[in-house]
Amino acid sequence: MYFLSLTLLFVSLISPSLQASLQDTLASHPNLTSFAEQLGKLPGILDRLESSDTPLTILAPDNAAMAKTIYYPVLGPAFQSADPEQTRFIMQYHVLPGKHTSDMMNSTFQYYSTWLDNSTYANVTGGQKVGGVIQAGAIPQMVWTSGFSSRSIVREADIEFDGGVLHIIDSLVIPPTSFPDTASRFSLAVELYGLNSFVGAMYTTPNTTLASLLNTTTDVTIFAPNNVAMESVTPTITDLSNATLQDLLAYHVVLSQSGSGSLFSTSFGNDTTITTLQGASLTLTFSSNSWFVNSARIINQDLLLSNGVMHVLDNVLSPNATNAQPVPASATQAPVLQTTLAAEFNSSMAPFTTNLPNAVVTTEQGTDGYVGSVTVGGTGGGAIQTSRPSSSSGSGGSSSGAVGGRVGEIVLAWTGIVVLGLALLMG
Numbered sequence: 001m002y003f004l005s006l007t008l009l010f011v012s013l014i015s016p017s018l019q020a021s022l023q024d025t026l027a028s029h030p031n032l033t034s035f036a037e038q039l040g041k042l043p044g045i046l047d048r049l050e051s052s053d054t055p056l057t058i059l060a061p062d063n064a065a066m067a068k069t070i071y072y073p074v075l076g077p078a079f080q081s082a083d084p085e086q087t088r089f090i091m092q093y094h095v096l097p098g099k100h101t102s103d104m105m106n107s108t109f110q111y112y113s114t115w116l117d118n119s120t121y122a123n124v125t126g127g128q129k130v131g132g133v134i135q136a137g138a139i140p141q142m143v144w145t146s147g148f149s150s151r152s153i154v155r156e157a158d159i160e161f162d163g164g165v166l167h168i169i170d171s172l173v174i175p176p177t178s179f180p181d182t183a184s185r186f187s188l189a190v191e192l193y194g195l196n197s198f199v200g201a202m203y204t205t206p207n208t209t210l211a212s213l214l215n216t217t218t219d220v221t222i223f224a225p226n227n228v229a230m231e232s233v234t235p236t237i238t239d240l241s242n243a244t245l246q247d248l249l250a251y252h253v254v255l256s257q258s259g260s261g262s263l264f265s266t267s268f269g270n271d272t273t274i275t276t277l278q279g280a281s282l283t284l285t286f287s288s289n290s291w292f293v294n295s296a297r298i299i300n301q302d303l304l305l306s307n308g309v310m311h312v313l314d315n316v317l318s319p320n321a322t323n324a325q326p327v328p329a330s331a332t333q334a335p336v337l338q339t340t341l342a343a344e345f346n347s348s349m350a351p352f353t354t355n356l357p358n359a360v361v362t363t364e365q366g367t368d369g370y371v372g373s374v375t376v377g378g379t380g381g382g383a384i385q386t387s388r389p390s391s392s393s394g395s396g397g398s399s400s401g402a403v404g405g406r407v408g409e410i411v412l413a414w415t416g417i418v419v420l421g422l423a424l425l426m427g
Contacts, residue, residue: 022049025161026060032168034066042088049163055099056164057112059130059144062155065171073148073185074174092116093128093146093175099164102134102142102157109133109145109302111264121147121175123218123307125261130173131302144169147176147304148185176304179214179222180357183310186303187227193299195312197230200352201249205242210249211357213277219256220308221263223282223293225316227350233316233337238351250278251319262308265291265301280319288328293317295324295333 020028023046026036039046049056069079078086092115100112113127122128131145142154144167152169159166176182180199187194202211214220230237240248254263254274263274268291273281282293291298296315303310314332318324321336 019160019162022046022058022161022163022166025159025166029159029168031062031064032060034063035060038066038087039091041082042084042091045088045091049095052163054097057096057098057100058164058166059094059096059152059169059173060166061094061152061172062168062170065152065169069172072172072174074177075172089116089118089121090172090175092118093121093130093173096130097127100132101165102140105132105134105142107134107136109266111266111302116175121177121306123216125219125256125259128175128306129262129264129304129309131304142167144173145302145304146173148174148182149300149303150174176306178306179220179310182303182305183224184356186300186312192228193226193312195224195226196353196356197227197350198224198252198352199357200355201230201237201245203355203357204245204352210246210253214253216307217255218307219260219262220305221254221256222305222308222310223252223254223296223298223313223317224310225252225296225313226299229296229313229315229335230352231350232339233335234349234351236338237316247278248316248318251276251280251282251317253277254282264309265298265311276319278319280322282317283322285326287326290328292326292328292333294322295326295336297326297333 019025023036026032026039039049049058070076072079075090077083078090095115096112097115098112109131110133111129111131114122114130116122116128133143133145135141135143142157144152144154146152150171150173152171152173154167155170156168159168180202183195183199187196202214214222237245237248254276256262257275268284268286270284270286273283275281285292291301293311293313294317296313296317298311299314300312303312315335316337318336324336326333
């Protein structure tokens with residue numbers, strides 16, 4: 001017995017885990033056969049996973065989740081056409097550097113980098129993010145969030161393999177898309193509190209500099225007032241000059257400082273100030289279990305974007321009211337701009353919605369009227385396409401980096417979005 005104990009101790013020292021490989025681990029779980037099959041279709045990805053020098057965390061969709069892929073927004077066209085490049089990006093979003101077990105997570109959301117670093121979906125520092133949390137309850141539950149606030153519930157956690165840990169999830173994590181696309185899908189849920197008005201305001205003037213910046217800048221943070229907030233300050237906001245409107249909108253945008261990344265709620269600090277794109281500062285405060293930006297309450301936080309993060313507000317901010325203070329006891333904060341104070345709101349009356357874009361602007365509009373944009377999905381089956389009007393002079397001209405390193409800003413096919421949304425709900 002003494003000899004056996006020494007032998008086991010020696011084995012444990014030279015091989016601390018003796019755990020199965022990733023492929024063997026997947027093979028031992030019958031509810032992961034579809035996920036394993038998908039990985040096998042992508043040359044090199046299994047080898048990369050098996051040979052990683054650092055531990056990994058893999059979010060592995062079960063067979064039921066994989067069977068619904070054609071109904072997912074963003075993911076559907078890629079799987080339907082079996083596009084190897086797009087499906088590779090999607091699978092990379094399910095891999096997190098580092099070992100993140102349930103005992104390392106808590107009841108506060110944390111945002112983790114992933115292997116997804118393609119500029120279409122990950123124009124952010126360190127790879128696109130995914131949110132993870134342990135939700136309290138009789139049985140605590142691990143949940144992961146991704147693009148469009150999608151939730152993936154962990155069915156079985158902490159499955160160890162020799163390269164890290166694996167969690168089985170009930171739905172795929174969805175790579176985030178551009179600001180206009182994300183805002184439009186958010187608006188499909190409850191139009192009254194959607195973001196169509198704010199998006200339309202960004203595209204109100206022929207000058208597309210601000211819209212382009214929001215779609216192409218790395219690690220952007222957007223504080224977006226909802227439709228009710230925008231309608232409540234009509235006609236004040238619609239009577240502004242183009243320059244003043246752009247100035248006001250820029251006050252809702254924060255750029256990364258010295259590579260600090262996007263501003264997630266997990267990095268908010270009480271009574272801290274941040275400088276906006278407009279130049280004036282915002283003040284973040286926490287009271288009555290809510291975060292406030294100046295006097296506006298954040299009612300939805302941490303909506304992932306392809307190039308950053310967005311937080312939804314119940315009020316329009318103003319650079320002329322930087323000292324506005326919240327009233328936490330009030331469910332809705334009073335507008336800082338002159339308001340109509342209408343008793344009832346009609347989302348169809350929200351301003352600027354006629355200016356909603358049918359394409360995501362990725363460059364400032366040129367003299368030839370061209371605005372750089374990229375189509376993803378649709379009839380292309382998830383393929384990335386670019387286009388530019390032909391020039392009769394043959395000179396062509398430069399696209400000013402409309403695509404380049406930022407390939408994949410997404411054209412908003414509004415009808416397709418609705419269809420996909422309905423299909424997802426029905427599925």
